[in-house]
Amino acid sequence: MATTDRGHFGSRLGFILAAAGSAVGLGNIWKFPYETGENGGGFFVLVYLVCVVLIGFPVMVAEILVGRRAQRSPVGAFGRLRGEESAWRVLGWLGVITGFIILSYYSVVAGWSMNYALMSVVGVFTDRAPDEISAMFTTLYGSWGINVFWHLLFMGMVVGIVIGGVKKGIEAWARLLMPALFVLLTFLVAYSFILPGHADGLAFVFKPNLDKVSEKTFFEGLGTAFFSLSLGMGALLTYGSYLRKDDDVPKSAMIITGLDTLVAFMACMIMFPVIFSYGMEATQGPGLVFVSMPVAFSQMPGGIALAIFFFLLLFFAALTSGISLLEVVTSTVVDQLGWSRRKATLWTGGLIALFGLASAISGTEWFSSNWQVLFGGKNFFDTIDYLASNWFLPLGGLFMSVFVGWVMPRDAVQDEFRSGSTWGGLFSVWYFFLRFVCPVGIALVFLYKVGALNFLLTK
Ligand code: TRP
Numbered sequence: 360m361a362t363t364d365r366g367h368f369g370s371r372l373g374f375i376l377a378a379a380g381s382a383v384g385l386g387n388i389w390k391f392p393y394e395t396g397e398n399g400g401g402f403f404v405l406v407y408l409v410c411v412v413l414i415g416f417p418v419m420v421a422e423i424l425v426g427r428r429a430q431r432s433p434v435g436a437f438g439r440l441r442g443e444e445s446a447w448r449v450l451g452w453l454g455v456i457t458g459f460i461i462l463s464y465y466s467v468v469a470g471w472s473m474n475y476a477l478m479s480v481v482g483v484f485t486d487r488a489p490d491e492i493s494a495m496f497t498t499l500y501g502s503w504g505i506n507v508f509w510h511l512l513f514m515g516m517v518v519g520i521v522i523g524g525v526k527k528g529i530e531a532w533a534r535l536l537m538p539a540l541f542v543l544l545t546f547l548v549a550y551s552f553i554l555p556g557h558a559d560g561l562a563f564v565f566k567p568n569l570d571k572v573s574e575k576t577f578f579e580g581l582g583t584a585f586f587s588l589s590l591g592m593g594a595l596l597t598y599g600s601y602l603r604k605d606d607d608v609p610k611s612a613m614i615i616t617g618l619d620t621l622v623a624f625m626a627c628m629i630m631f632p633v634i635f636s637y638g639m640e641a642t643q644g645p646g647l648v649f650v651s652m653p654v655a656f657s658q659m660p661g662g663i664a665l666a667i668f669f670f671l672l673l674f675f676a677a678l679t680s681g682i683s684l685l686e687v688v689t690s691t692v693v694d695q696l697g698w699s700r701r702k703a704t705l706w707t708g709g710l711i712a713l714f715g716l717a718s719a720i721s722g723t724e725w726f727s728s729n730w731q732v733l734f735g736g737k738n739f740f741d742t743i744d745y746l747a748s749n750w751f752l753p754l755g756g757l758f759m760s761v762f763v764g765w766v767m768p769r770d771a772v773q774d775e776f777r778s779g780s781t782w783g784g785l786f787s788v789w790y791f792f793l794r795f796v797c798p799v800g801i802a803l804v805f806l807y808k809v810g811a812l813n814f815l816l817t818k
Contacts, residue, residue: 367601369530374606376533377683378423378589378598378615383537384680385468386587387623388673389648390748392630394583396641399571400563404627406580411620414581414800415588417792418756419595419612421763424775426599427608432690433593436600440767447766450758454593455691457751459707461592462684463715464740466517468645469677470509470719472670474499475649479666484657489637492653496646500722510719511712517681518708521689522701533679540672543665544625550659551628556635563641564627578808581801582749588619591752591759594683597690605779609789629655645741648673685711718743757801764794 368374395403429436434451441447478484484492499505551557585591602608630648633655634641643650652669656662685708692703720726721739730739737745763772772790777783806812 366524367603371606372534373530374598374602375611375614376530376537377679378595378611379618380533380537380676380679381589381594381598381683382587382615382619382680383540383622384587384589384676385465385472385673386583386589386680387619388626388676389468389645391583391587391623392627393644393647394579395564395627396631396634396647397644398576398579399568400631400641401565401567402569402572403576403580404564404624405567406576407584407623408620410581410584410800411588411616413792414756414797415584415590416612416616417789417797418590418760419588419616420609420776420789421759421793422590422593422596423599423602423608423612424772425759425763425767426593426596427602427604427606428771428775430600432597432600432687432694434691435694436593436596437762447762450755450762451593451691453751453758454591454596454755455688457592457747457755458594458684458687459711459714460743460747460751461586462517462681462688462711464718464744465677465681465684466513466712466715467506467510467718467740469513469674469681470506471499471649472674472677473509473513474505475653476667476670476674479653479656479663479670482663484653484666485663487653487657489639489650489654492657493639493643493646493650495653496649499649500646501724503720503723506719506722507716510715513677513681514708514712514715516678517685518704518712520678520682521685521708522704524700532675536672536675537679539668540676541622543668543672544622544629547629547655547665547669548625550655551632554632554636554655556637557632559635560630560632561628563631563635564624574807574810577804578749581753581804585752585756586748587623588616589680589683591755593687593755597687598683603779607780607782608778609776609780609782609785753801753804757798757805760793760797760801764790764798 368377391407425436425440429439431439432451433454434448437445437447437451478495483495551560554560589595599608626648630651631641633639633651637654639651639654653666656666656669659665685704688707688711689700689704692698692707693700696703718740721730727738730742731737773786776786776789803812
């Protein structure tokens with residue numbers, strides 16, 4: 360294998376920006392709130408938080424450490440650490456396939472945010488009733504032409520940036536736009552306090568409500584945690600492969616996890632007060648952010664400008680996440696097949712864009728009604744989102760925790776954990792979580808989901 364210099368992040372902040380840019384995205388602002396709505400609020404939020412802290416954070420440290428130790432993208436990383444014949448390389452390929460699938464529909468949702476930014480510029484939300492605004496999303500969802508257009512445009516942008524190399528372009532933009540997103544969200548959280556439904560909205564998000572608890576709550580809580588943290592498919596492993604030995608991995612992981620969770624919670628603290636103030640449905644699914652936010656903006660002084668900002672920043676957050684997804688697939692092809700970066704990016708990006716066409720048209724009447732017959736009530740888009748986030752990512756995380764916790768030699772893991780870190784003293788605690796809490800926790804959620812734990816619940 361050619362020993363080209365893979366390059367490293369330009370600064371210590373570079374990695375944190377890129378990784379936080381990967382983590383913070385549609386998962387926090389689009390997926391987490393609508394899953395919270397569908398799963399009845401508070402208790403789901405608590406499950407999510409527990410999954411983030413007890414499972415997500417330890418797995419994140421493990422993923423980044425593997426990347427930094429191996430200095431390779433996922434498949435090559437397992438090959439390098441366990442030998443080129445090792446079956447662990449399959450785990451790398453699982454990640455690549457998962458990234459391929461996720462990006463294919465992620466791009467469609469990112470397209471919606473671009474469409475909404477444009478709609479805001481034109482001012483279509485001004486003086487509209489909530490029902491009318493909600494109908495706009497339904498129309499968009501069912502229009503294949505618009506979805507295909509934005510999907511291809513978004514994929515084109517992701518491909519363009521990944522060809523240039525993640526580390527160059529993204530650092531400078533993320534440095535500016537991530538804080539901007541944060542400021543805007545802070546303002547909107549503050550604004551939500553004056554809404555009449557503020558107290559009800561917050562109670563929905565923060566008061567554990569046991570009415571809707573089922574195996575679905577745990578399964579989707581875990582999956583959403585993995586999705587929003589960018590875990591379980593080697594994205595952070597790949598970014599970790601651009602790190603140096605003197606970078607502080609545990610501390611960086613803590614910052615990324617903290618920011619990601621904060622943004623997810625802020626999104627809910629904005630959206631549910633709006634939903635309760637204007638009598639909207641909390642259970643409306645993937646359209647939630649695209650309906651609730653325009654309703655809020657339509658009533659707000661300066662709403663048009665804020666709406667433009669909001670959807671542009673959401674689009675940007677999606678872009679930095681989309682880049683990390685493509686980077687995994689592309690860098691694997693570069694590392695494994697020895698293709699040039701340009702050729703690999705064009706091919707992988709092109710295939711993902713092609714596959715994503717199915718998600719782009721999945722809201723249309725004929726495709727959704729025919730697919731739903733095949734797969735119990737979910738359209739194509741919902742089906743692959745469900746499989747990738749709730750099954751593939753936690754499965755990847757399960758194997759990752761087993762790999763680092765049980766297969767890699769303890770000395771190597773300890774050495775890697777401590778290298779560059781001021782948190783070396785926490786090694787044993789982290790290692791315990793990784794070896795026991797993470798695999799057992801994920802396995803229990805899976806077993807509960809498939810009905811293998813029902814005997815515990817029957818009195
Ligand atoms: N975490 C991103 C979000 O919240 C999406 C994402 C980017 C992702 N890279 C990933 C999800 C890798 C899973 C795995 O929007």
